[in-house]
Amino acid sequence: MTGQAAGCIVVIMTEQDRAGPHFADRVVEAQKRKASVVVLGIDPQLDDAAAKGLPPSYELGKFCCEIVEACAPWVVAAKLQLAFFEARGLEGMRVFAEVAAFARGRGLLTIADAKRADVAHSAAAYAEAFLGSGELGCDAVTVNPYLGRDGVEPFLQRARADRGVFVLVRTSNPSAAEFQDLAAAEGALWEIVARKVADWGAPFVGQYGLSSVGAVVGATYPEQARRARQLMPRTLVLAPGYGAQGASAEDATAGARADGLGLLVNASRSLMYAWRQSGLGPGQAAALAAEKMRRELQQALAQSQTRAPAR
Amino acid sequence: MTGQAAGCIVVIMTEQDRAGPHFADRVVEAQKRKASVVVLGIDPQLDDAAAKGLPPSYELGKFCCEIVEACAPWVVAAKLQLAFFEARGLEGMRVFAEVAAFARGRGLLTIADAKRADVAHSAAAYAEAFLGSGELGCDAVTVNPYLGRDGVEPFLQRARADRGVFVLVRTSNPSAAEFQDLAAAEGALWEIVARKVADWGAPFVGQYGLSSVGAVVGATYPEQARRARQLMPRTLVLAPGYGAQGASAEDATAGARADGLGLLVNASRSLMYAWRQSGLGPGQAAALAAEKMRRELQQALAQSQTRAPAR
Numbered sequence: 001m002t003g004q005a006a007g008c009i010v011v012i013m014t015e016q017d018r019a020g021p022h023f024a025d026r027v028v029e030a031q032k033r034k035a036s037v038v039v040l041g042i043d044p045q046l047d048d049a050a051a052k053g054l055p056p057s058y059e060l061g062k063f064c065c066e067i068v069e070a071c072a073p074w075v076v077a078a079k080l081q082l083a084f085f086e087a088r089g090l091e092g093m094r095v096f097a098e099v100a101a102f103a104r105g106r107g108l109l110t111i112a113d114a115k116r117a118d119v120a121h122s123a124a125a126y127a128e129a130f131l132g133s134g135e136l137g138c139d140a141v142t143v144n145p146y147l148g149r150d151g152v153e154p155f156l157q158r159a160r161a162d163r164g165v166f167v168l169v170r171t172s173n174p175s176a177a178e179f180q181d182l183a184a185a186e187g188a189l190w191e192i193v194a195r196k197v198a199d200w201g202a203p204f205v206g207q208y209g210l211s212s213v214g215a216v217v218g219a220t221y222p223e224q225a226r227r228a229r230q231l232m233p234r235t236l237v238l239a240p241g242y243g244a245q246g247a248s249a250e251d252a253t254a255g256a257r258a259d260g261l262g263l264l265v266n267a268s269r270s271l272m273y274a275w276r277q278s279g280l281g282p283g284q285a286a287a288l289a290a291e292k293m294r295r296e297l298q299q300a301l302a303q304s305q306t307r308a309p310a311r
Numbered sequence: 312m313t314g315q316a317a318g319c320i321v322v323i324m325t326e327q328d329r330a331g332p333h334f335a336d337r338v339v340e341a342q343k344r345k346a347s348v349v350v351l352g353i354d355p356q357l358d359d360a361a362a363k364g365l366p367p368s369y370e371l372g373k374f375c376c377e378i379v380e381a382c383a384p385w386v387v388a389a390k391l392q393l394a395f396f397e398a399r400g401l402e403g404m405r406v407f408a409e410v411a412a413f414a415r416g417r418g419l420l421t422i423a424d425a426k427r428a429d430v431a432h433s434a435a436a437y438a439e440a441f442l443g444s445g446e447l448g449c450d451a452v453t454v455n456p457y458l459g460r461d462g463v464e465p466f467l468q469r470a471r472a473d474r475g476v477f478v479l480v481r482t483s484n485p486s487a488a489e490f491q492d493l494a495a496a497e498g499a500l501w502e503i504v505a506r507k508v509a510d511w512g513a514p515f516v517g518q519y520g521l522s523s524v525g526a527v528v529g530a531t532y533p534e535q536a537r538r539a540r541q542l543m544p545r546t547l548v549l550a551p552g553y554g555a556q557g558a559s560a561e562d563a564t565a566g567a568r569a570d571g572l573g574l575l576v577n578a579s580r581s582l583m584y585a586w587r588q589s590g591l592g593p594g595q596a597a598a599l600a601a602e603k604m605r606r607e608l609q610q611a612l613a614q615s616q617t618r619a620p621a622r
Contacts, residue, residue, distance in 0.1 A: 046436055083429055083436035089446040093404050115429055117455065118394055119484040119556075121580075122424075125357055125394035135400035144428065146457045147482050148489030171458050173430040178459030178507075182500060184493040189500060192493060245430075269432075 023140060023164035023212035024205075024236050026109060028261055030076040036294045037253075037301070039111065039238065040068065040075040040286075041268025042099060044084045053084075055275060055282050060088065063282060064099040067272050068106060070283030074290040077109035079238075079266055080138070097135040110138040111238070115168060117144040117151035124154035131158040131165075140164030142216055142238070145193045152200065159204040159212040164236070167197045169228060172218025172241035190224070194231040201235055210236050210262055217255050219247035219265060225255035229262070237263050242293065243270025249293075249300035260301045267293055334451060334475035334523035335516075335547050337420060339572055341387040347605045348564075348612070350422065350549065351379065351386040351597075352579025353410060355395045364395075366586060366593050371399065374593060375410040378583050379417060381594030385601040388420035390549075390577055391449070408446040421449040422549070426479060428455040428462035435465035442469040442476075451475030453527055453549070456504045463511065470515040470523040475547070478508045480539060483529025483552035501535070505542040512546055521547050521573055528566050530558035530576060536566035540573070548574050553604065554581025560604075560611035571612045578604055 031037055042064050045053040054063050068078055078099075085096035100110045112130040117123060128134070130141040143155050145167050155165045170180055170190040180190040187195075194215065201213030214236035217228045228237065237255040241247040242265050256263040271293070274285035342348055353375050356364040365374050379389055389410075396407035411421045423441040428434060439445070441452040454466050456478050466476045481491055481501040491501040498506075505526065512524030525547035528539045539548065548566045552558040553576050567574040582604070585596035 043433070045432065046439060081429075081433050081436075083427070083433040083440065086440035086447060087436040087443070087445070089440075090401070090404055090408060093401055097401060113429075113433075115455075116394070116426070118392075118424075118426055119482065119551075121356065122354065122392050122394040125392075125398040128357060129394065129397035129400075132398070134398070136397060144426075144455050144457050145490060146455050146479060147484055148486030148491070150484040150486040151482075168457060171430065171462075173458055173461040175459030175461040179456060179500065179504065180459070182493070182495040182497075182503060184495050184500075186493075189490065189493060189495075193490065196489075240430075 021162055022206035023159065023162055024210040024214070025207055026139070026162070027076065027164070027236060027264065028208040028210065030109060031261070034074070034076055035298055036074055036076055037263050037265050037297050038075040038290060038294045039077045039079050039264045039266040040071045040271055040290065041079045041081060041113070041240070041266045042067065043081040043268035043272060045269070045273070046084065046087055051276075058282070060092065061095045061098050064095065065102045066283040067286045068099065068103050068108070070287040071271060071290040072106040072108060074287065074294045075108065077111055077264065078103040079111040079113045081113045081268065093136070100136070100138055109140065111166070112136070112138040112141045115142050115144050117147050119147065120150050120154065123151050127154040127158055131155065131163040140166060142166045142168065144168050145196070149200070156200055156204070156213060159201075164212045164214060166214040166216050166238045167193070167200070169194045169197060169215040170217045170221060170224045172220045172245055176218060176221070191227070191231060194228050198232040198235055205234050208261060209234055212236070214238055216240065219252035220245055222251040222254035229255050229257065233257070235262065238266060239263060240266040243267040249296040250304075253297060253300040253304055256301055256304065258305065260305055265297055332473055333517035334470065334473055335521040335525070336518055337450070337473070338387065338475070338547060338575065339519040339521065341420060342572070345385070345387055346609055347385055347387055348574050348576050348608050349386040349601060349605045350388045350390050350575045350577040351382045351582055351601065352390045352392060352424070352551070352577045353378065354392040354579035354583060356580070356584075357395065357398055362587070369593070371403065372406045372409050375406065376413045377594040378597045379410065379414050379419070381598040382582060382601040383417040383419060385598065385605045386419065388422055388575065389414035390422040390424045392424045392579065404447070411447070411449055420451065422451045422453065422475070422477070423447065423449040424453050426453050426455050428458050430458065431461050431465065434462050438465040438469055442466065442474040451477060451525075453477045453479065455479050456507070460507075460511070467511055467515070467524060475523045475525060477525040477527050477549045478504070478511075480505045480508060480526040481528045481532060481535045483531045483556055487529060487532070502538070502542060505539050509543040509546055516545050519572060520545055523547070525549055527551065530563035531556055533562040533565035540566050540568065544568070546573065549577060550574060551577040554578040560607040561615070564608060564611040564615055567612055567615065569616065571616055576608055
């Protein structure tokens with residue numbers, strides 16, 4: 001695709017794989033077109049003691065598609081959290097496929113937030129599931145690094161063509177530090193993972209200097225996000241944690257490159273459930289929240305570029 | 312269920328959760344009844360250049376169920392690898408549910424080899440998917456520790472009742488060492504994870520002294536398996552890697568307790584694809600391979616108990 005040397009990576013190309021343009025390039029172009037780094041997280045919560053997961057009189061598919069439709073002008077991608085679809089069984093998985101197709105139809109990139117990883121044969125099957133051309137296939141997938149290169153390799157192969165991969169580096173949850181911050185001689189575990197992600201992604205850098213092998217770095221830890229950017233200068237960072245998980249716009253943009261590129265910021269509950277704090281319908285409330293989030297993040301990016309050109 | 316103190320763990324009990332007996336106790340009782348530590352891995356491969364994933368004229372469900380039916384007398388559990396079902400889209404997921412139900416009907420424990428983990432809300436949804444009472448629900452699930460306690464907690468809550476959890480500690484793949492062997496002050500990453508798994512499982516120890524919070528320790532690394540047993544004396548170890556991945560019966564039993572308990576050994580391809588090396592049908596070939604594997608592992612366990620009573 002972009003003529004870089006493949007290094008030691010074994011690449012299996014199929015007709016399907018050759019289809020589209022470079023994933024990170026597509027992200028940058030969508031961001032420029034929409035002046036937005038926002039990713040819409042589709043996390044349709046389960047019912048709990050405090051609240052129902054779906055708005056009154058909504059079915060799962062209708063709820064998710066209404067949110068996608070309403071937010072599409074303000075966001076570059078939809079990130080579908082597999083857990084909330086699998087928890088609803090086979091019907092949930094049917095709706096996952098429906099919502100992914102709907103988001104693609106609205107011009108959004110789709111990210112399967114699956115956090116998968118397994119031994120090579122099984123990882124290849126997951127790559128086929130979420131980056132292939134089947135019903136569950138998306139433009140990108142999140143993966144877990146615990147198994148090392150083997151568990152990630154089959155996903156990387158798909159980055160050769162038009163697919164993207166986001167490897168968990170520093171997650172957004174409160175216990176992220178428990179293992180990820182363990183200090184080895186070469187640095188904290190997450191820093192070592194970050195360096196590997198930079199290496200793994202080196203053959204897949206596109207015309208904007210960003211690799212289709214990205215990283216998940218939680219927006220809730222801005223100090224680590226800045227360090228992550230140093231360790232992974234050409235890595236597309238997906239930052240979850242804005243909104244309901246507590247990260248501010250300044251926190252969430254800490255991982256951007258000096259030119260403002262290289263960053264996607266996800267919010268899920270604060271968009272999908274904005275209707276609970278308003279008298280509006282789910283779609284209308286989500287669209288207002290997404291537009292506000294887009295604007296705040298663009299301002300924070302502009303300020304950080306003014307403040308720290310050499311970062 | 313067994314009267315241990317809950318410690319700091321928040322437990323949400325539902326009617327469904329209260330249903331059955333302790334998971335690790337059920338494993339031990341099945342092992343005693345069948346004189347077997349064998350787990351049948353259901354990994355229906357995808358087609359590749361070398362071979363078709365399904366035997367000629369078989370459909371996915373028929374293939375998997377025939378293998379389960381034939382092996383049921385020799386194995387205590389069926390471990391279904393989610394990747395190979397998700398790779399086949401919605402129809403694959405339908406068959407996953409069908410095969411899991413079929414295995415339960417044949418008296419087998421079911422393990423969803425999902426290797427899931429996510430931030431708390433999402434992890435709770437995965438726990439509902441794979442340890443709940445829905446279509447994809449199994450007796451146990453495999454989980455990934457990278458996110459720390461938060462990502463595992465919702466699964467642990469299900470161990471309070473009759474469900475089991477197997478946390479990845481030291482995996483069976485060639486690149487397992489890449490991150491898992493990183494040396495911190497407290498030991499290698501995988502050893503630190505092992506100690507945590509022992510702690511997390513302490514409130515869930517059953518009448519045989521084994522916790523329903525188990526660990527995955529690859530059979531391909533017997534030295535680590537012996538060390539893992541020292542670090543996790545009350546942990547049920549699920550050891551993949553026997554057969555096609557290269558572990559011998561002696562390797563695979565390295566992680567057993569001195570009394571021979573606490574171990575499950577999985578084989579997938581060497582059972583499901585035994586028909587390729589024989590003139591027999593898939594079920595018949597798998598049954599012969601499973602019986603042979605059962606016998607070899609029982610012999611290796613007996614020998615290791617004779618050889619090293621103080622281990």
